[in-house]
Amino acid sequence: MLTLFDTYERKVRPFTPLDPPQVKLYTCGLTVYDYAHIGNLRSYIFEDILRRVLEFNGHEVLHVMNITDVGHLTDDADAGEDKMEVGTRRAGKSAWEIAEIYTEAFKQDLAQLHIHEPHIWCKATDHIGEQIAMIQCIEANGYTYRTSDGIYFDTAKLDDYGYIARLNIEGLQAGSRIAMSEKRNATDFALWKFSPPDAQRQMEWDSPWGVGFPGWHIECSAMAAHYLGTFFDIHCGGEDHIMVHHPNEIAQTQACHGTRLANFWLHGYFLQLDGLKMSKSSGGFLRLQTLIDRGYDPLVYRFFCLGGHYRAKLTFNWQAMDGAATALQRLRTAVSQWPDPTQPDETFLADFTAQVNDDLNMPRALAVVWNLVKSDLPGSVKKATIIEFDRVLGLGLAEWQPEAEQPIPAEILALAEQRQAARAAKNWAEADALRDQIVAAGYEITDTPTGPELKQRAAHA
Ligand code: AMP
Ligand code: ZN
Numbered sequence: 001m002l003t004l005f006d007t008y009e010r011k012v013r014p015f016t017p018l019d020p021p022q023v024k025l026y027t028c029g030l031t032v033y034d035y036a037h038i039g040n041l042r043s044y045i046f047e048d049i050l051r052r053v054l055e056f057n058g059h060e061v062l063h064v065m066n067i068t069d070v071g072h073l074t075d076d077a078d079a080g081e082d083k084m085e086v087g088t089r090r091a092g093k094s095a096w097e098i099a100e101i102y103t104e105a106f107k108q109d110l111a112q113l114h115i116h117e118p119h120i121w122c123k124a125t126d127h128i129g130e131q132i133a134m135i136q137c138i139e140a141n142g143y144t145y146r147t148s149d150g151i152y153f154d155t156a157k158l159d160d161y162g163y164i165a166r167l168n169i170e171g172l173q174a175g176s177r178i179a180m181s182e183k184r185n186a187t188d189f190a191l192w193k194f195s196p197p198d199a200q201r202q203m204e205w206d207s208p209w210g211v212g213f214p215g216w217h218i219e220c221s222a223m224a225a226h227y228l229g230t231f232f233d234i235h236c237g238g239e240d241h242i243m244v245h246h247p248n249e250i251a252q253t254q255a256c257h258g259t260r261l262a263n264f265w266l267h268g269y270f271l272q273l274d275g276l277k278m279s280k281s282s283g284g285f286l287r288l289q290t291l292i293d294r295g296y297d298p299l300v301y302r303f304f305c306l307g308g309h310y311r312a313k314l315t316f317n318w319q320a321m322d323g324a325a326t327a328l329q330r331l332r333t334a335v336s337q338w339p340d341p342t343q344p345d346e347t348f349l350a351d352f353t354a355q356v357n358d359d360l361n362m363p364r365a366l367a368v369v370w371n372l373v374k375s376d377l378p379g380s381v382k383k384a385t386i387i388e389f390d391r392v393l394g395l396g397l398a399e400w401q402p403e404a405e406q407p408i409p410a411e412i413l414a415l416a417e418q419r420q421a422a423r424a425a426k427n428w429a430e431a432d433a434l435r436d437q438i439v440a441a442g443y444e445i446t447d448t449p450t451g452p453e454l455k456q457r458a459a460h461a
Contacts, residue, residue: 002057002357004050004234005311007242007265008164012359017233018263023059024232025051026224026262027118028241031068032102033087035287036109038301038316039271039278043238045302046268046310046360048115050236052392053356064227065118067106069099069125070203071193072216076244078150078190079181082213084203095202099125109288112298114394120227124219127226128205131214134222135191135207137256147182150193151209156185158254162247164265189248190215217248224261225253235262239269268310274317286316296321299395303328306362306393332400334373341384341398348372348385356392365392408454412443416454419445 002015017023027047030036036044054061074080084095091098103123110117124131135151138144143157155161155169162169172186180186194212195204204211224235230253237246246265253261273284291301304324308314348368355365369389372382383398390397419434438445438454446453 003359004264004266005359007267008260015264017059021060023054023061024228025061025063026228026235027065028220028237029066029068030106031072031083032099032106033083035102036106037278038286038288041109041113041288042271042305042314043268044110044115045113045305047236048394049360049362049392050266051116052394053360056356056392063118064120064122064224066220066223067103067121067123068216068219069123071124071214071219112288113302114299114396122223122227125203127219127223128214130222130226131218132207134218134252134256138191138252141255143255144191145184150190150212152183152188153191153251154184155187155251158251161251162187164250165243165247189217191218217245218252221249221252221261225257230257231259232262234264234266236266239267242267269313271314271316296325300325300328303395306366309363310360332397333402335386335397336400336402338379338383340380341387342380344385344388345377345381349388352389406456412438412441412454416445416452420452
C-alpha cells in the first residue's frame with residue numbers, strides 16, 4: 001500500500017487513484033528566464049521518484065508539466081518585474097529566444113539526470129486562450145475586481161482561502177496595510193496584468209480587460225484542468241509553493257470549478273547551500289553543468305539527492321558530492337561484477353517496496369540496496385533484484401560498464417621519453433618542466449625501479 005504525505009491534509013494518507021489504473025500528475029515546471037539550478041533539479045528528481053514509484057506500483061501515470069515563459073514576477077506580491085524581461089536584459093536576447101534556449105537546456109538536464117520527461121509539456125504562452133477563459137469564469141462567479149494595473153482575485157470571497165498553507169489571514173492583513181496599494185486584501189493576487197501604458201512589452205496579448213499578460217498562478221490552474229480535469233490525483237511543486245502559488249491555484253479552481261484541483265498536494269523541500277537558500281539572485285547559482293565541469297557524472301547528483309528524504313531540507317557541499325561519487329562508484333562496480341540476472345529475491349523486493357511506499361523513503365530504500373550488495377545471495381539473484389530496484393532509483397545500474405583503460409596518446413609517451421632523456425642528462429629543470437606538461441594534460445607519471453609508469457589521472461566517478 002502506497003502512502004504519501006498530503007500537504008493539504010497535513011498527513012500521510014494511503015494513495016488510491018481516482019480513476020484507476022490511470023494516475024494524473026501535474027508538476028509545476030521551470031520559469032525559463034535562466035538555467036535550472038541544482039535546487040530546482042532536486043525538486044524534479046523528487047517528482048521523478050514519485051512518478052517511478054507510482055509506476056512501480058502498477059499505475060499508469062499521465063504526467064503534465066508546464067513551462068513558465070510569461071508572468072512570473074520577481075515579487076510574489078505582484079509588484080515586481082516579469083522574470084522573463086529580467087532574463088532578456090541579462091542575455092541580450094528576446095523573451096521568446098531565452099524561453100527557447102533555457103527550455104532546451106532544462107530538457108538536457110532532465111535527460112542527464114535520468115528524469116523521465118512528462119507525457120505533456122505545456123507552455124504558458126501557448127495557452128493564453130485557456131487562461132483568459134478561466135479568468136472570465138472566475139469573474140462571472142463574482143471573485144474579481146479591477147485596479148489600475150490589472151484584474152485581481154478577491155481572496156476574502158472564499159471562506160477557506162489559504163487553507164493548504166494554514167495561513168493566518170487576519171495576521172497577514174494587519175501586517176501589510178501599507179504595502180497593499182490598490183489591493184483589497186493582502187493575499188489578493190493578479191489574474192491579468194495590464195501592459196504598462198508607456199512601454200511595449202515583448203509578450204502581451206489582447207483580452208476582454210485590455211492588452212496585457214496573465215498572472216503567474218492562472219497558467220497552472222488553467223493548463224492542469226485543461227489536460228487532467230478539474231479534480232485529478234496529484235499536484236507537486238517545491239516547498240515555496242505552499243505559501244502563495246498553490247493557495248492561489250486552489251482559490252482560482254474553487255472559484256471557477258468548485259474543486260481543490262488535486263486530491264494530493266506534494267511538496268519537495270529545498271536544497272540549500274551552506275545554510276543559505278539556493279537562488280538565482282543570491283550568487284549561489286550552481287547548475288548541473290557546473291558539477292559536470294568539476295568532473296562529476298550527473299548521476300552522482302541524482303544519487304546524492306536520493307540520500308535525503310524529500311520532506312527534509314538537504315544541504316549541498318562538495319564533500320557530500322565526493323561521498324556520493326565514491327558510494328555510487330562502489331555500487332556500480334559491485335553490480336558490474338554480478339553475472340546475468342535470474343530471478344529477483346522476494347524478501348529484498350518486499351523490503352525495498354515497503355520503504356519506497358512509505359512516503360518515498362529513499363534513504364531507507366538505499367539502505368536496502370546496500371544490504372543486498374552485502375548479502376550472500378548469488379550474484380545472479382542480486383543482479384535481478386537490483387534491476388527491479390533501479391526502476392525506481394533510475395541510476396542505470398545494469399547498463400553501467402567500467403571505463404575501458406584508454407591507451408596513452410603518442411604525444412604523452414613522447415613527452416615521457418624526452419623527460420627520461422633529460423633525466424639521463426641530469427637536466428633536472430627540463431625534466432620537471434616536462435613532468436608539469438604531462439600532469440597538465442591529465443596524466444600521472446611515477447618513477448619505479450623498472451622505469452617510469454604513466455597513467456590517466458582518476459576523475460570523479
Ligand atoms: P521556478 O523556476 O522558480 O518556477 O522553480 C521551479 C521549481 O523548483 C519549483 O517547483 C520550485 O518550488 C523549485 N525550487 C526552487 N528553488 C528550489 C530549491 N532551492 N530546492 C528545491 N527546489 C527548488
Ligand atoms: Zn504551478
